Amino acid sequence: MxxxxxxxxxxxxxxxxxRRHGNTSTLLSHAVQGAKDAGFSVGEFFLRDLNISPCLEVYKCQQDGECAIKDDFQALRDRILGSKGLILASPIFFYTVTAQTKAFMDRFQSLWVRKYRIDQEQGKRPFKRRGAFVSAGATRGPRLFEGAVLSVRYFFDxxxxxxxxxxxxRGLDAEKDVLEHPDYLEKAYKLGYILSSSLADE
Ligand SMILES: Cc1cc2nc3c(=O)[nH]c(=O)nc-3n(C[C@H](O)[C@H](O)[C@H](O)COP(=O)(O)O)c2cc1C
Known part of the structure; x- marks a missing residue:
């Protein structure tokens, strides 16, 4: 696709x-419903269906901020840059995001290069967008989400x-486990609703 x-x-x-119908997909679809109920249009993209190569460190982006690899990245990037916000969902795989999510995030190095090397931006720009991260892991350790959240924070930046x-x-492993947790599903719905409402206030 x-x-x-x-x-x-x-x-x-x-x-x-x-997983198309796994825990994070179910959570994200509830968040999407919340956003739609708040009156927002939402574009939904499944990385598993897209052709997005990992970064190959060609570094053509150092010349013009554009990635040399032409695949679905550019269209998805433009959808995100044209929007007011993003909700990203990934389960924890070895204490970080999935390979699909990491490949997607890494391709934004072209934007990082444009921002900090080509435009030579100093300090922080005011935020133009607001986003949220939805994740799930099987275990319950206090540091389970630390790696993923750090990656997502700098990606959002x-x-x-x-x-x-x-x-x-925490504590979600089998594909349908999240269905046993109506509290998580409700929180996901509210996340989408509240994020969208905050964007509408802008
Ligand atoms: C390759 C792989 C690595 C995983 N690594 C972790 C991990 O480091 N910690 C953890 O708690 N769960 C780990 N899990 C379990 C998933 O995070 C868990 O099953 C999650 O609910 C899957 O979400 P999904 O249904 O949205 O894909 C791993 C699963 C796979 C397949």
């Missing part, structure tokens, strides 16, 4: 799990996006 339409959405939802909210759910 590739991203054909050029529609611009208020909010973009990126599904980073290899490249997008001039504030990490406004995170929903981090």
């Amino acid at each position: 590739s991203i054909s339409e050029e529609k611009i959405y208020d909010l973009v939802a990126v599904y980073g799990s290899p 490249v997008l001039d996006m504030e990490l406004r909210d995170s929903l981090l759910c």
